Amino acid sequence: MLLKSAADRTPTLNEAVLAEQRPVLFRYALIKLRNAEWADDAVQETLLAAWQSATAFQGKAGLRTWLIGILKHKIADHWRRMEREVVTDVLDMGEIDMLENEDDDFFLGNGHWNGGPNTWQDPEAALKQQEFWAIYETCQNNLPAKMAQVFMLRELVGLEAEEVCRETGISDANYWVTMHRARLRLRECLEIRWFNSSQFNKESHHA
Amino acid sequence: MRNCREITELVSKGLDTPLGIGERLSIKLHVMMCSRCRNFLSQTQFIRKAARQYADQMFDSVKKSD
Structure with a gap:
């Protein structure tokens, strides 16, 4: 029994698993975009993209990291669409000295x-x-x-x-x-x- | 003996990762004697609570506008 359940633990992406990550993704998008509507759009695009490329996903342990990776692209896309001035990505910060x-x-x-x-x-x-x-x-x-x-x-x-x-x-x-x-x-x-x-x-x- | 700066570093760290028994004990002993660090301990816990509530409010305000 135990062995079987361990073997069954292969990662599967279903809607429930994705929906679980939604609040975290939304908050992430919100602090980056500072606009609820944009954040919501970016998260929906992310979940859709994740769903469509589910086979590219490597394992449950890294699900959030994988989704945030996609979300970052969606956020970048958003800024590009908005034709903003170069928005420096404050998250790619290297070490914080001072x-x-x-x-x-x-x-x-x-x-x-x-x-x-x-x-x-x-x-x-x-x-x-x-x-x-x-x-x-x-x-x-x-x-x-x-x-x-x-x-x-x-x-x-x-x-x-x-x-x-x-x-x-x-x-x-x-x-x-x-x-x-x-x-x-x-x-x-x-x-x-x-x-x-x-x-x-x-x-x-x-x- | 750890000083207040070191104790508050541990207290802060303890909010983000489990501390060892020795670390928890030195916090406990220190805050028994030091009211400022005792305040820091409870206030950082309060700040965590406030931050989460703040995030929830942001989240809720969007859901309602859906």
């Missing part, structure tokens, strides 16, 4: 916090407030472009760390530094713009 030096303001020379995280009052409540999401978006957009791409591929698209490295061409070590840095920045931005200032607002309301 990080090591930049890190210094968050920590002192001995590795202790320089300032550092205060306690946030009721963060869960923030998730229900429209204004919070505007701040969140601002903070995310304030990340340097390449850092933002790495962060979004991981946290918004939902790729695994190794997939992000493969997509962006950065090394493991560079990935850890970049994500650490992105989280430090986002955290600080949210604290300054939302958590500290909303406490301030509360106090001023009482006054």
